[in-house]
Amino acid sequence: MDFFSNSGTLHHAYLVIGEFDAVSAELAKFFEKELDFTIAGNPDFWRGKYATFGVDDAIALAALSVGLPVAGERKIFIVGADAMTPQAQNALLKSLEEPKGGTHVFIIMPSDANVLPTLRSRLFIVRHGGAAGTPIDAKTFLAASFAERLATVKELVENISDEKAAKADAVKFINSLEAELAKKDFKKLSSAERQLLERVEKARGYASDPSASVKMLLEYLAIIA
Numbered sequence: 544m545d546f547f548s549n550s551g552t553l554h555h556a557y558l559v560i561g562e563f564d565a566v567s568a569e570l571a572k573f574f575e576k577e578l579d580f581t582i583a584g585n586p587d588f589w590r591g592k593y594a595t596f597g598v599d600d601a602i603a604l605a606a607l608s609v610g611l612p613v614a615g616e617r618k619i620f621i622v623g624a625d626a627m628t629p630q631a632q633n634a635l636l637k638s639l640e641e642p643k644g645g646t647h648v649f650i651i652m653p654s655d656a657n658v659l660p661t662l663r664s665r666l667f668i669v670r671h672g673g674a675a676g677t678p679i680d681a682k683t684f685l686a687a688s689f690a691e692r693l694a695t696v697k698e699l700v701e702n703i704s705d706e707k708a709a710k711a712d713a714v715k716f717i718n719s720l721e722a723e724l725a726k727k728d729f730k731k732l733s734s735a736e737r738q739l740l741e742r743v744e745k746a747r748g749y750a751s752d753p754s755a756s757v758k759m760l761l762e763y764l765a766i767i768a
Contacts, residue, residue: 553578554667555642557649558658561671562711563592563623566651569671570621580617587618594710595753596624601634608638608646616645623651625711626753632662639665653711654718657751679716681723685768692768696761703757710750713757717747720764742767 559566567590574580574588582588589607593600604620612618627650639648639662652658655668679695687695699716702708724740732740746764749755 553647555647556639556666557647558655558663558666558668559649559651559671560653560655560669561651562653562715563651566671567621567623570649574619578617580615580619585614587612587614589619590621590623592623594625596622596627596631598628598630598634601631601638604648605634605638608643608648612645618643618646620646620648621651622648625653625709625714626657626751627652628753629659632659636662636665652751653714654747654751656748679719681716681719684720685723689765692765693762696765700758700761710757713761714747714750717743717750717760717764720768721747739767 559570571582575582580588591600591604604622608618608620636659650666655663658666679699684692684695699708699713703710703713721740721743724736724743727736729737729740743764746760750757750760
């Protein structure tokens with residue numbers, strides 16, 4: 544990946560904003576091609592995906608990272624999380640404050656809105672451009688009637704409930720709404736458009752909170768859009 548290859552070195556901890564499957568697959572190719580680091584059957588490689596990454600998960604990850612690599616010069620961990628609790632972030636912070644040589648952690652999340660500043664300061668942040676698109680077109684959603692918007696978010700909520708979609712899809716949708724609204728020069732926005740953008744930005748922040756109700760947030764967006 545360019546953001547690693549250009550520097551020629553690996554930072555000890557990354558936060559990659561993007562879609563887990565796309566980022567994880569690209570990272571795996573990079574490890575094998577550029578670092579000669581085999582993924583399959585490698586005891587020094589670990590990958591996990593979480594809806595909500597909690598403090599127990601952070602403690603377990605820290606325990607796995609202890610010790611030297613078994614088969615080579617590096618230990619690599621990929622953590623995918625739709626959301627991460629503040630307690631987990633603080634636990635991660637402790638393990639990242641004293642990074643071990645040859646150990647690299649890649650955290651993949653759909654948004655960095657709720658990443659604590661203290662943890663953010665320890666991470667090299669990358670926004671991945673190859674992520675899969677949101678299942679809802681933001682421009683179409685904004686132009687739709689209230690009834691159509693409500694039906695759209697209802698379908699997304701039901702898909703998340705039935706596990707046909709993930710909470711990350713809701714976050715991506717909110718991100719796409721913000722991006723669509725931000726296409727205009729802020730100075731040229733009407734007061735109503737500015738207010739809508741500000742409300743969507745707030746909703747984006749709430750969406751990454753593990754305790755947030757996706758249903759309530761999406762219905763709120765359907766009402767105000």
